[in-house]
Amino acid sequence: MEAVKQSESGEILPGAIFEVRDSSQNLVKRVVTDRSGHIAIDNLAPGDYSLTEVRAPRGYIKNTDPVLFTIPDEFAGDPGVMELDPLVNYKGTVELVKKNDSGNTLAGATFDLYKEDGTIVEQNLTTNQSGEIEVANLSPGKYYFMETKAPKGYQLNATKIPFEIVNEAAGKPERIELTAVNEAEENVPPITPPSGHGGETSQNGGPDSSDPLTTSSAGSDVQANKLPETGDSNATLWLILTGILLASLGGMMILRDATKKKIIRI
Known part of the structure; x- marks a missing residue:
């Protein structure tokens, strides 16, 4: 039986060690691939055998797949040499x-x-x-x-x-x-969503209460449209009446002083 050890790309690999065992797993022979990557095993009796790699060539992964082969009981003529498929190692x-x-x-x-x-x-x-x-x-x-x-x-x-x-x-x-x-860089500016017309609105359709400009504007409108309360109207009326009364009293006092002066002159 003969075989050649090579890489996936076909490079010849020396230094691989194999064991040949019979069907009862008894060790029959140990062989090493030569400089040409070749192994040869002679004088095998008829039977079933396995060829197992026990050490890979340097720099390669050991291929633990056993190679099974059989030496037949009889041949028609010279049995010749049994050649196995290439024995491949991988990286x-x-x-x-x-x-x-x-x-x-x-x-x-x-x-x-x-x-x-x-x-x-x-x-x-x-x-x-x-x-x-x-x-x-x-x-x-x-x-x-x-x-x-x-x-x-x-x-x-x-x-x-x-x-x-x-x-x-x-x-x-x-x-x-x-x-x-x-992760994205921290200093990359965030994408700003497009603004709507007239500012954002809350879910109920009104101005967004979180927007200070919208809130301020809304408050100004409320104050501008606010009507005076009843109490405010009464206070203003009392101020006007008090002013008229004070003016009337002042006029009466001036008229009284003028009358007194006329009487003294007579």
Whole structure:
């Protein structure tokens, strides 16, 4: 039996270790891919076998999917060499989506990608029109994104965005999906709603009592249209009568003094 170890893109991978086990899970043989990524196992008795990876090539995710094969009891002629399909190892992929706090995607955010120890992996990764960044071919390990430039009109989010590429997976690993959120800048002026004709009105159709200009104007109109009370009219009448009475008394006193002077002269 022969097989070749390779990457998803077809790159030959040496250094992968496999175990061959029979149907009773007894270890039959352990093999390592050579520089050409090749393994060969000879002298296998007829029966069912499994080929399982126990160590991945450096920088790759271990593929835990066993490869099953059978050595038949008989062949017509020379059995020859059984060749298995290529044995594939994968690396990790991560997708980061940038959104605002309303859930809308944001283009133009820039990130750097680091390993857990602070080693830079990639710089100036910018979200596309769909708000996405995708990074592939990541070796197993822990990583984090750091935002270096926020989308226009939004605050920079300086929080680390961590994730991990697992050491092993059954077949092709799933893509890691992350979401990062930006909040709008505080100094962005709010949108002013269009004003209505003649000022806003309350729900009952009258002027809005919270508007000081409307309230003041309404109060002035009420005062201008206010009629005098009955008490106010009586007070004015008494003032007029008192004035007439005082004037009459004053005139009588002047007339009396003039009469006295005439009598003295005679």
